[in-house]
Amino acid sequence: MRRLTVLGTCGAWPEAGRAASGFLLEYDGFRVVLDLGYATLPRLLEHCPGGRVDAVVITHEHPDHCADLSALCRVRYFAPERGARVPLYCPPGVLGRVQAMEPTEDLRDVFDVHPLHPLPAAHPVGPLRLDALALPHHVPHAGVRLSAPGLVLAYSGDAGPDPALAELAADADLFIAGATLQGTGAGDGCGSGSGSGSGSGDHQLMSAAEAGAWAARAGARHLLLTHFWPGDDRTRSVAEARGAFPGGVSAAEEGMVLDLTAR
Template sequence: MRLTVLGGCGVWPEAGQACSGFLVEHDGFRLVLDLGYATLPRLLGHITADQVDAVFISHGHPDHCADLNPLLRARTLRDDPPPSLPVYALPGALDAVLALDRPGMLEAAYVPHEFTAGDPLDIGPFRAQTRLLPHYLPNAGIRLAAGGRVLAYTGDTGPSPDVVELARDADLLVAEATYVTRVPEDSQGHQSSARQAGRQAAGAGAGRLLLTHLRPGTDHAAARAAAVDGYGGEVEVATAGLVIDLH
């Protein structure tokens, strides 16, 4: 299983980077987890639009799904459109991004697969488990298993025992870490810090931790140090172009 970071910025993309987006590949199948602002150009640097086999969107905030619109445009507004793209999302999560174009314009470009958080999913070679995690909007974390390896991705979430269960014994946990150590009072319960992500990775027994969704301007070294404070495994920060192979 291979993960390529398309972007790891929270809220908006800083210069030269992109918001949340990850390309996960196994046995030739290409799954994209989230497509936030500026992720499509990054994706197209690795594969063509018609080579995407499926998309999973954790929730409906635009820094996680805005670039689904241009991906669908790139697939359908051409002389030889590929088959409709399976897109997995919670009910209503894609309403805003799909409303950016006139009704029906993108209808042939995708096949919606709505699910309830907690449902298991089969996405190509991946056996997926989903879990509702606390955020301002309904947010589904996902656990992907294939080839004897496990990757867990939180989307956006406040600290929760459900994050630990989602990531239990995973080879890699990709965890939201919007803040370094202190989460503002009005965001507590809805977003996490790098320190909290480290502690939850330790509680889950995850093999590696990838911090994502850092606010632009965040000191990556400080975020990594905060995570390492409670976690003894390898910690990295999601930046566009980073590739992690899970062997």
């Protein structure tokens, strides 16, 4: 089984009934979590009882991407059988930010921590190869590329537009891209839009149009938009991305499952 399950799609905070950033990738029985923002853990537990995952990757320390790492730690920490430590890949700052939420339970008792930014070289994560590239944001941030026979998945996290996105998502079967901003703005993908919540000229975030432009430049096959500003019209984001990208474009939705075997 090769599939991606969407755990959460909101940036900043989750709308009612939704969650912040989070995804579960399953590749032939190996389960990798990509980000664990607010309210993602209950959704993860529906698919992985007891928090039984094989690896966790966190793109950066903002709580809409890492807050529920604390909750996953507690699930595993207090389990009747804790089991082996889970590999955790994250940039500097994540561990301190999450540990401060509950200082008495050491994250390193549950997680085997590896630096993600900078990642010195491609790293094997079970059957997958993990590559990470530094991308612009308000704090140290890593874009993630996971590859294996028959699959290339790229995830921009919450990053702003940057030439490294073309390398990150090169020929990807699925490019998961933040689309926080709306408004075509710099439709060539080299600037930023003027969307809700963040104002214009913010090169630490990406617009839907920019996500489409970078997906096109990278030669990605399908673009999955995520990290929507709460309350924004997602159909508008999809339309703006389609204006720059000729491939398939979807808006991520909580509970969405994408079959990756046919891609």
